[in-house]
Amino acid sequence: MIKQERMKVVRHKQIADDIFELTLIGQLSLEMKQPGQFVHIRVSDSFEPLLRRPISICSIDPEHMEFTMLYRAGGRGTKLLSLKQPGDEVDILGPLGNGFPVEEANTGETALLVGGGIGVPPLYELSKQLNAKGVRTIHVLGFQSINNVFYEKQFSELGETYIVTADGSYGTKGFVTDLLAQLNPEFDVFYSCGPLPMLKALEQTYPDKKGFLSFEERMGCGLGACYACVCKTTDAVENDYLKVCSDGPVFPRGVVAL
Amino acid sequence: MNRLQVELPGLSLKNPIIPASGCFGFGQEYAKLYDLSKLGAIMIKATTLEIRKGNPTPRVAETSSGMLNAIGLQNPGLAHVMEYELPWLEQYDVPIIANVAGTDTTDYVAVAEKISTAPNVKALELNISCPNVKCGGIQFGTDPKTASELTAAVKAVSKVPVYVKLSPNVTNIVEIAKAVEAGGADGITMINTLIGMRLHPKTGKPIIANGTGGLSGPAVKPVAIRMVYDVSQQVNIPIIGMGGITNAEDVIDFLSAGASAVAVGTANFVDPFVCPNIIDELPQKLDELNCEKISDLVGRSHR
Numbered sequence: 189m190i191k192q193e194r195m196k197v198v199r200h201k202q203i204a205d206d207i208f209e210l211t212l213i214g215q216l217s218l219e220m221k222q223p224g225q226f227v228h229i230r231v232s233d234s235f236e237p238l239l240r241r242p243i244s245i246c247s248i249d250p251e252h253m254e255f256t257m258l259y260r261a262g263g264r265g266t267k268l269l270s271l272k273q274p275g276d277e278v279d280i281l282g283p284l285g286n287g288f289p290v291e292e293a294n295t296g297e298t299a300l301l302v303g304g305g306i307g308v309p310p311l312y313e314l315s316k317q318l319n320a321k322g323v324r325t326i327h328v329l330g331f332q333s334i335n336n337v338f339y340e341k342q343f344s345e346l347g348e349t350y351i352v353t354a355d356g357s358y359g360t361k362g363f364v365t366d367l368l369a370q371l372n373p374e375f376d377v378f379y380s381c382g383p384l385p386m387l388k389a390l391e392q393t394y395p396d397k398k399g400f401l402s403f404e405e406r407m408g409c410g411l412g413a414c415y416a417c418v419c420k421t422t423d424a425v426e427n428d429y430l431k432v433c434s435d436g437p438v439f440p441r442g443v444v445a446l
Numbered sequence: 447m448n449r450l451q452v453e454l455p456g457l458s459l460k461n462p463i464i465p466a467s468g469c470f471g472f473g474q475e476y477a478k479l480y481d482l483s484k485l486g487a488i489m490i491k492a493t494t495l496e497i498r499k500g501n502p503t504p505r506v507a508e509t510s511s512g513m514l515n516a517i518g519l520q521n522p523g524l525a526h527v528m529e530y531e532l533p534w535l536e537q538y539d540v541p542i543i544a545n546v547a548g549t550d551t552t553d554y555v556a557v558a559e560k561i562s563t564a565p566n567v568k569a570l571e572l573n574i575s576c577p578n579v580k581c582g583g584i585q586f587g588t589d590p591k592t593a594s595e596l597t598a599a600v601k602a603v604s605k606v607p608v609y610v611k612l613s614p615n616v617t618n619i620v621e622i623a624k625a626v627e628a629g630g631a632d633g634i635t636m637i638n639t640l641i642g643m644r645l646h647p648k649t650g651k652p653i654i655a656n657g658t659g660g661l662s663g664p665a666v667k668p669v670a671i672r673m674v675y676d677v678s679q680q681v682n683i684p685i686i687g688m689g690g691i692t693n694a695e696d697v698i699d700f701l702s703a704g705a706s707a708v709a710v711g712t713a714n715f716v717d718p719f720v721c722p723n724i725i726d727e728l729p730q731k732l733d734e735l736n737c738e739k740i741s742d743l744v745g746r747s748h749r
Contacts, residue, residue, distance in 0.1 A: 190478055192719060230716065235511045235664045235692065238716060281718065406504045408515070409715040411478075413471035415491075415520045416506040428499050429520070434475070 190284060190411070191216050194277040198254055200270075204338040207306070208270050209246075211256045216280055220248045220255055223314035224287025224381070224402055224438045227257065228410035230279035231269040240281065241265045242407050242433070244381070246309035247316065258309040258338065284410050285437050288314045288379050288400055295322035297376040302364050302390060304330040304382025310402060312339060314379055315346045326350075326373050330382065334358035365389040388446040399441040405432040420445040449739045450728055452486065452707050454684050455632040456569040456607035457541055459486035459707055461725050462697065462740060466688050466711035467492055467545035467571060467611075468517065472531040473538075476718060483539040484722050489635075489709055490531065492547040492573050495556050497523035502655040507644045512666060512690075513712060514642050514659030519547055519576055524557050532564040541568035543609070547576060551599050554586075559603040569606050572597065572631075575613030575638035577660045587613040587638075590625035597629030607632035609686065612677075614669055615641050623677040634677065635686040635709065637670045663712040664690040671703045678704025679748055692720065694727035698735070701743040 195214035203209045216227075228240040247256045261270040272278060288310070293299045299318050301311045308329050315325045325347035331337045334357035343349040351359030352367045360367045364386060380390050381402035390399065408414035412434030419432050422445050430436065430443070450461035465476070467489040473482050482488065500520025507514045521527070527544075535542055544567045548554040558570055574587035574596060586596050593610070601608050610626040612619060614637040623634055639660025644653050652658070670689025678685050687705025691697060692713040700708045713720040728740065737743055 192479075192717075235716070237508055238511055238513055238663050238712070239506075239508050240716065406506050408506050408513070409469075409475070409718070411475040411718060413475040414469060414506075414515070414715060415471075415500060415517045416503075416515065418500065418503060418505070418520070 189219055190282065191219055192279065192281045195280045197272050197274050197276045197278060200272055200274060202270075203258070205335040206260050206262060207258060207336070207338050208261055209256060209258050210269070210272070211254050212278060212280065213252070213254045214280070215253065216282060217248060217253045217255045218250055220245055220250075220283045222283075222287035223290065223317055224310045225283040225285050226437065227280050227282030228284055228407075229269065230281075231265045233279070237265045237268070239408065240410060241269070242284070242404070242410055244310040244402075245283065245313060247313045258306070260306045281410065285433055286435070288402070288438050290314070290317045290321065292398060292400065293318055293323040293377045298324040298326065298374060300326050300328070300373055300375040300378040302328045302368070302378060302380040302382070302386070304364060304386045305332065305336070307380075307382030307402065308339060310381050311379065312342060315343060319346050326375060328352065328364050328367055328371075330354070330364040330386065331358075363389070365393060368393060384446060391441050391446060400438050401441060401444070402438045403432050403436055403444060407433050409433070447739070449732055450725070451739070452741060454686075454706055457487055457543070459541070461486045461728065462701070462707035463721050463725050464489055464543065464686065464707060464709045465714055465721055466709035467573070469711040469714045472527070473535055476714070479718050480722050481538070482535075484725060485540050486707060487541045487543050487568070488535070489543045489545055489571055490527070490535075491521055492519050492545040492576065493521055493524055493527045493557060493561060494519060494547050495524050495553050497521070497526070504654055505656075507653040507659065509642070509644055509661065509663075510665060512661050512663030514644055514654055514661055515639070516654050516656035516659040518656065524560060528560065528564060532566060536566050542566045543569045543571050545571045545573050545611070546600070547573040551596055554596060555599050555603055558600045558608070562603075562605040567606060569632070570600070570604055570608045571635050572600055572608055572610045575611050577613065577615060577639060577641045577658065584613050584615065587622065588616050590621050593622055594625040594629035597626045597631050601630040609633040609635050611638055612636040613638045614673055619673050620676055620680045623681050627681045627683050631683060633684045633686065634681065635688065636677065637666070637673055637689045640666055640669065662690070664692055666690045667696065667699075671699055674700060674703040674705050675747055678745055692716070694724050694731045697724060697728065698731055698743060701740065702745070702747045704745040704748065706741070706744050
């Protein structure tokens with residue numbers, strides 16, 4: 189169920205260039221079930237900045253009533269968020285949207301998880317849940333440069349993990365698709381979140397595989413009421429537009445026009 | 447006695463708080479969060495004769511204490527709204543104000559005639575002020591003669607009272623208000639968004655795909671208050687005021703300026719519970735003002 193709650197900051201630290209890890213505690217954590225869902229955050233109690241910021245859920249810890257998100261402090265709002273200290277309260281609305289379907293991978297199967305930049309975080313909870321049900325996971329994570337890399341250790345503990353950097357300063361040089369071409373992994377289903385060119389390349393590289401892609405778009409309400417964050421669909425889909433916030437952000441491959 | 451009760455043509459409101467058109471869809475999203483029967487009324491998303499796909503993205507951009515939007519009247523079309531959205535809303539004890547849009551007079555008349563027959567539609571809001579579509583919308587709202595004629599044409603077929611939604615993007619809003627009153631409007635809703643633009647700091651190009659967008663949010667409130675203040679002294683029909691309302695004090699301001707009820711738009715995106723929260727706050731505000739009933743505040747700025 190969607191709730192609004194002033195959640196308390198438990199931990200907050202920078203883990204890479206401009207990337208922050210924020211852990212919050214509160215009842216709302218107990219509503220979070222599906223990886224790939226997001227929360228809508230009000231970074232200020234004033235109307236400046238006005239709108240909430242959508243940020244994906246990176247991991248859920250119902251036992252401690254906590255959840256963690258990773259975000260890039262790139263704009264005005266997220267920079268304000270990065271100043272929050274343990275004990276501070278943050279207005280959270282969520283969980284929102286439809287996340288990655290864990291049920292689409294069966295026990296004993298292999299799932300390929302491909303993330304790019306700030307698209308990597310939601311794959312972490314996904315990998316945890318897949319591994320918990322006995323699905324083997326392969327992680328291919330792309331970043332700009334060595335200073336942007338995060339969560340390599342966390343993913344490595346769950347499965348094979350490959351890091352790619354665009355400038356070659358760490359791991360394999362190039363894009364995730366370059367590494368996938370070399371690796372040629374065996375898998376049953378792929379899940380991905382990252383920049384549009386990456387999602388497009390994945391759809392083209394694996395035309396016959398079952399896959400699920402997570403999208404982003406500038407959002408208003410986050411609930412599906414304002415029609416701001418629509419994405420254009422392919423001819424295979426009846427609706428011309430779907431809403432990223434409430435129909436997505438995760439869609440099966442072939443639904444969103446890339 | 448219900449201190450918050452407001453009586454307007456076609457509308458018996460248990461309180462003066464109405465979610466604004468375009469900011470509340472057809473209610474389904476917010477119904478997951480609270481009981482819609484709590485609201486004074488609901489202004490549903492603009493409905494056109496045919497399905498509208500709306501504009502390309504990005505459709506929104508944040509600005510100082512506000513936002514720009516250019517959704518482009520995306521909606522599922524009249525038939526769908528009649529068959530699904532309005533019947534679904536019947537489970538709530540809340541009057542519906544149907545926002546009607548179109549490309550030409552024939553469109554407006556066809557939508558108004560049909561949608562005004564829905565049992566829960568108690569009033570129409572004639573959208574002659576959408577700044578984000580190429581045809582229809584604002585072109586009807588910037589010329590007094592055109593606005594008056596369209597109002598009369600819609601009035602002739604509507605089974606319920608007609609409110610006309612005015613654009614602030616005009617030289618003299620009083621003139622337009624008087625024109626729609628002369629055309630037979632039962633009330634006025636104001637203001638729609640102000641046309642604006644935000645440029646991308648790196649590319650120098652507009653962020654919104656449509657180029658321009660409509661500015662809303664707390665940033666526009668002083669403009670809206672001034673316009674309600676001016677118009678309410680020059681017409682004899684009631685006004686539903688809107689523009690940047692986020693709390694009960696803002697509501698009091700609009701009533702003081704001359705509005706009889708208010709609509710809350712952008713604030714729903716910031717705080718989805720803003721409407722029920724304001725409704726809960728209002729009685730205390732009335733106490734603080736030593737005011738018995740909320741309708742006593744209407745127009746006190748110029749009395």
